Amino acid sequence: MANLTEIRWHGRGGQGAKTAALLLADVAFSTGKFVQGFPEYGPERMGAPITAYDRISDHDIRVHSNIYEPDYVVVVDETLLSSVDVTNGLKEEGAILVNTAKDKSEIIPLLNGYKGRVFTIDARHVCMETLGKYFPNTPMLAAIVKVSNVLDQDVFLKEMEESLKHKFARKPEVLEGNMKALRLALEEVH
Amino acid sequence: MAIKERMSGNEAIAYAMKQINPDVMPAFPITPSTELPQMVSNYIANGEMDTEFIPVESEHSAMSAAIGASSAGARTMTATSSAGLAFMWEVLYVAASNRLPIAMAVVNRALSGPININCEHSDSMGARDSGWLQIYAENNQEAYDNFLQAYRIAEHKDVKLPIMICQDGFIISHGVQNIELLEDDKVKNFVGEYHPEHYLLKEDEVCSVGPYAITNFGMEGKKAQAHAMDSAKKVILDVAAEFEKVSGRKYGLYEGYELEDAEYVIVAIGSVCGTIKDAIDELRSQGVKAGLMKVRVFRPFPAEEFTDAIKGAKAVAIMDRAESYSSQGGPLGSELMAAMYRGHLKAEAINIVYGLCGRDVNVAEIREVYAQLKDIEKNGAAGREYQYLGLRD
Numbered sequence: 001m002a003n004l005t006e007i008r009w010h011g012r013g014g015q016g017a018k019t020a021a022l023l024l025a026d027v028a029f030s031t032g033k034f035v036q037g038f039p040e041y042g043p044e045r046m047g048a049p050i051t052a053y054d055r056i057s058d059h060d061i062r063v064h065s066n067i068y069e070p071d072y073v074v075v076v077d078e079t080l081l082s083s084v085d086v087t088n089g090l091k092e093e094g095a096i097l098v099n100t101a102k103d104k105s106e107i108i109p110l111l112n113g114y115k116g117r118v119f120t121i122d123a124r125h126v127c128m129e130t131l132g133k134y135f136p137n138t139p140m141l142a143a144i145v146k147v148s149n150v151l152d153q154d155v156f157l158k159e160m161e162e163s164l165k166h167k168f169a170r171k172p173e174v175l176e177g178n179m180k181a182l183r184l185a186l187e188e189v190h
Numbered sequence: 191m192a193i194k195e196r197m198s199g200n201e202a203i204a205y206a207m208k209q210i211n212p213d214v215m216p217a218f219p220i221t222p223s224t225e226l227p228q229m230v231s232n233y234i235a236n237g238e239m240d241t242e243f244i245p246v247e248s249e250h251s252a253m254s255a256a257i258g259a260s261s262a263g264a265r266t267m268t269a270t271s272s273a274g275l276a277f278m279w280e281v282l283y284v285a286a287s288n289r290l291p292i293a294m295a296v297v298n299r300a301l302s303g304p305i306n307i308n309c310e311h312s313d314s315m316g317a318r319d320s321g322w323l324q325i326y327a328e329n330n331q332e333a334y335d336n337f338l339q340a341y342r343i344a345e346h347k348d349v350k351l352p353i354m355i356c357q358d359g360f361i362i363s364h365g366v367q368n369i370e371l372l373e374d375d376k377v378k379n380f381v382g383e384y385h386p387e388h389y390l391l392k393e394d395e396v397c398s399v400g401p402y403a404i405t406n407f408g409m410e411g412k413k414a415q416a417h418a419m420d421s422a423k424k425v426i427l428d429v430a431a432e433f434e435k436v437s438g439r440k441y442g443l444y445e446g447y448e449l450e451d452a453e454y455v456i457v458a459i460g461s462v463c464g465t466i467k468d469a470i471d472e473l474r475s476q477g478v479k480a481g482l483m484k485v486r487v488f489r490p491f492p493a494e495e496f497t498d499a500i501k502g503a504k505a506v507a508i509m510d511r512a513e514s515y516s517s518q519g520g521p522l523g524s525e526l527m528a529a530m531y532r533g534h535l536k537a538e539a540i541n542i543v544y545g546l547c548g549r550d551v552n553v554a555e556i557r558e559v560y561a562q563l564k565d566i567e568k569n570g571a572a573g574r575e576y577q578y579l580g581l582r583d
Contacts, residue, residue, distance in 0.1 A: 022366050025196065026196060029196040034368050035196060035366065035367065035368060036367050037365065037366040038360075038361070038364065038365030038366065039360075039364060041307060041308060041548075060368075061464075062329075062464035062465070062467050062468055063464055063468045063552075063553060064329075064361050064362075064365075064461040064462065064464045065465050065550050065551055065552035065553065066550045066552070068552060
């Protein structure tokens with residue numbers, strides 16, 4: 001299972017971290033990968049910390065446990081950094097991606113000494129520019145695809161367009177805004 | 191050509207239900223049931239199925255309506271989970287004793303308390319003596335395949351019993367994974383039409399369902415049920431063989447993984463078996479003869495087949511995702527150990543309760559179970575036949 005990529009998502013209930021994890025599994029599936037996308041259900045209420053997971057591989061995936069040593073971690077809500085040990089088990093050759101408007105230098109001290117790569121993106125800015133509403137999962141999805149390189153970016157955009165076209169067949173304006181958000185996110189993550 | 195898809199376990203079962211398109215589905219549409227009835231009612235609202243959906247006011251009513259529909263001669267299904275299954279308890283027995291081949295999708299989740307919605311087998315394990323057939327799945331693929339086989343088993347003339355098709359709550363039911371689906375026409379041909387022999391709406395025959403039977407015939411009815419349960423073993427294998435012809439996927443009463451020459455064997459049910467397989471691959475590469483017997487069919491309980499499959503083992507760990515409060519372990523442990531005694535198996539056996547209230551189990555913990563089996567082979571199992579895995583200190 002050398003080519004297995006494991007991603008852990010941290011968010012708060014209602015922000016769409018679970019949806020983003022399932023979407024990533026979806027789009028990876030459509031490029032021919034074996035996938036697992038699953039949420040860890042805690043208290044089902046808005047704002048409570050939630051965790052979701054992705055496994056992406058070229059081989060059949062059998063294990064059914066949570067992910068304890070992820071290759072990548074996505075933090076959808078930066079306020080979690082003070083209450084959840086988001087870098088727990090995170091591989092040093094991997095990376096963490098945080099949604100924040102702050103500079104990376106302000107985030108790094110909050111990561112419990114994590115020595116791997118740190119990426120940030122201002123998902124609110126991306127959303128306001130493109131969607132006019134704050135749905136952080138769309139930019140975070142694009143950003144983690146770029147950070148993890150788990151999918152080719154062009155293939156990712158093409159598959160997302162197909163899937164959104166199908167999903168929002170009656171609302172083409174939603175499709176356009178989401179595609180813009182994905183493209184802008186690919187540019188703004190660093 | 192099989193259709194490659196990705197689906198959650200719930201989506202997979204809903205899709206199987208759509209393809210089978212039974213006559214009637216009474217179901218409670220919200221929690222404690224899962225999103226499954228909602229998915230099916232979407233198919234119906236979109237005109238993709240013509241099943242009569244009855245949104246009842248409780249799970250007790252769901253099973254009662256299913257009994258009515260099945261008695262009338264309709265192919266009937268329902269779905270539930272956790273407390274919903276518990277609320278059906280009284281009428282589960284009525285469905286079984288009236289020999290009604292209802293198919294029910296069960297999403298295995300804990301029963302309160304503490305209040306908990308996560309995976310556990312205590313709901314269906316609690317119903318193990320209700321007279322229903324029970325088949326369990328490791329993943330979404332098996333849940334789908336098992337549901338496609340359900341009516342062929344339940345409606346068979348030698349069986350005529352209701353059937354629970356079980357999958358692990360959240361881990362499988364809400365986790366999205368790759369799956370291969372069969373084409374609609376293949377499913378239709380495989381499942382076939384339902385032509386019951388006796389039913390209430392049969393014009394040229396008067397019959398009664400669920401009559402009063404006291405000391406005169408009551409006991410014979412129970413014995414007939416037990417006999418049908420025994421007969422189901424062969425039917426399950428025959429149906430699996432036919433299913434393999436259309437799907438290419440092989441099923442039995444159990445699945446052996448690296449079992450043939452295994453010295454250390456874990457026996458388990460459900461999604462944990464995938465995790466165990468990964469642990470076995472690691473251990474085998476280090477020369478440890480580890481193996482798995484995955485229980486697929488729990489009712490009927492294939493005692494001879496199970497003991498035959500593990501008779502070469504030196505030490506066995508039987509894993510239960512349910513507590514029986516018998517001070518002896520869980521239901522699988524108790525039943526399999528009884529079978530091992532009758533089969534004169536000499537292996538040391540321990541019973542491990544794991545994963546209650548959704549407690550996660552990982553590969554490292556499974557490796558530790560095998561390490562313990564190795565130790566037990568040397569030093570015996572005395573005093574620790576029944577234990578908890580992954581418990582906080």
